[in-house]
Amino acid sequence: MTGMDDGSKTLSSPPTLHDVAREAGVSIATASRALNGSVRNVRSENATRVRAAAAKLGYEPHLSAQAIAKGSTRTVALVVRNVADPYFSSIAAGVTEAAESAQLIVTMAVADGSPERELEIVKTLRGQRPRVIIVAGSRIAGTSTRDALVEELEEYRTAGGQVVMISQRDLPFSTVTIDNHGGAERLARALLDAGYRRFAVFHAPAEIRTSSDRHAGFLAALRSAGVPDPVAIETGFTRAGGHDAARRLVERGVEDVEAVFAVNDVMAIGAMTAFRDAGVVPGRDIGVAGFDDIGSAVDVVPALTSVAVPLREAGSAAVRLALSGDTGDVGLPADVVLRESTPPRRTA
């Protein structure tokens, strides 16, 4: 390319094991054995010479080459719907934490709520030959893409890969489940105890399993208490969705609802500011509760009643479950946290 590197950094390819071996005056095999804990020993004098050579040359093993030689990689692949959402970034944090402590590299892809994109992602991920594929927040969509996704993942699994879903039960894979149904039930009962009787629910389309589970749990508790069904407003699973739903509820007239349950916190928070903008003060004029207990739940005013979900833990549990090799599910609790957004209400 350019001339001799007289003195300074000309562009060159990174040193290979071959270079290290030559520098140390040993064979490639010996160098390889010295640099990773192989079964075989190498004489300690040679080992130190190899290590010195590697350090001198700034050698780093080519992971792809290792992967192909060993027939296995050290990566875990994570697909999420949206990294910027605290729900998923918390999961991602747990995943990277557990992965790094297992010396694994994590690759991340964002599906953006599109089942087609998700399918495409899983395909290219398969090319990575990761040890594990973790899918968080998949959308169980129209059966055609869904079936294709399942098939793709099953092929991956028969090829020796581990698949773990997060909060996506009833797909034929190990999953880390969150007690969405039970948490929502307990939340409903807590709100009933606090004196609320008439509710609205802001939920996402039914394909989003997390949403429908929470919705169902809430409904079940209400019904078993003999309270009238809440008004249900379907909207997006995002802050904007919650904001929008609140506006629609206000337009419709909000006098007959005492509290709103939004199926996640970002929706609830969006709803709170929409309510406030419309002159309906959350916590005073209307109770608001969310789900997930994301960090900022305590920072909004009034502090948001929610259901605490160990998201980070879910991420790391997914990795550990996959690495354990067991198939089977891990269940995580979901605990109600009452705060000022749903103050006790004097029943009439």
Add this chain to the structure above:
Amino acid sequence: MTGMDDGSKTLSSPPTLHDVAREAGVSIATASRALNGSVRNVRSENATRVRAAAAKLGYEPHLSAQAIAKGSTRTVALVVRNVADPYFSSIAAGVTEAAESAQLIVTMAVADGSPERELEIVKTLRGQRPRVIIVAGSRIAGTSTRDALVEELEEYRTAGGQVVMISQRDLPFSTVTIDNHGGAERLARALLDAGYRRFAVFHAPAEIRTSSDRHAGFLAALRSAGVPDPVAIETGFTRAGGHDAARRLVERGVEDVEAVFAVNDVMAIGAMTAFRDAGVVPGRDIGVAGFDDIGSAVDVVPALTSVAVPLREAGSAAVRLALSGDTGDVGLPADVVLRESTPPRRTA
């Protein structure tokens, strides 16, 4: 789970190009040429047969093998301090967006604020031979690890890699800079215009460049306006840090400060709830301003005055900058957004 599922799917290794070629009745070379847009053509009949065979077998090319054969990968590596922080997850969102539109895979690692960990990460990342390494929110720490990091990255670069820093100027790499200094100056002027005169600043240790730039800009604007220097409280760059700083400020006595500038929004938000818990109402008893304009800035009460920073854009700009191959910096603006947390103040 269950025993042998006799009949189908026994555990087997994924199909290789060899299998596809055999199935299609052509050579490996032809199969390879048919499946990726090679320079060479293959007769269309053969091409369709190869594609059919690939589809039938569920073939996905082994990315590691491709990487080693071609001598280059299609991955971009991102190292952040903490995924769960909205600052970094927004950047990560931008990075993945741009990467995916360039058909690149992103691998992510979390440095967790530890320079040693960061160094270690960059080392193993180098083994990945990514096209690009993006470092966001690095901590310029004690020069020893810092120099080691720089050296590591420079070796990577002389080996043909692209390095981009985000908001970490004056390291010898291309960087996407955010106008932290100017944004903080403009914020200070806006607060002065609103009638505030006596300030406190919550900032992070000086090694965090983002923090010190913002702090310096704020200070500069204050001084050039002839206003007394603010009380400076050093704390962590996190929500907890802001919370803690606010408590310390309240303990010290808060009568003589009219407004607080926290060098980022999560700190500001943490500070607001600490103030409120201490009976100091943000927006009434004390003005609070942050920096970054994260999504939840509009959801807290009072809505948080901040400086809008195009974080997502910074992430995608970093990828584009790296891919362009140019070295040089990209500057991103930072615009003041006044909200209710800093209402205009009647000057005495």
Add this chain to the structure above:
DNA sequence: CAAACTGCGGAATACGTTTTCCCGCTCAAC
């Protein structure tokens, strides 16, 4: 009509590792 050229298939090599296999050496056991 020979020569040059084009289009395309396949064998073989390369990429950077790990691992198997073979070999020589040393040491202990008989």
Add this chain to the structure above:
DNA sequence: GTTGAGCGGGAAAACGTATTCCGCAGTTTG
């Protein structure tokens, strides 16, 4: 003093793919 085991070094074969090079047909050119 032979033999067998144990140790450790190196040559070579893998791993799955891209690509170079060679060869063969068919086509153009003069």
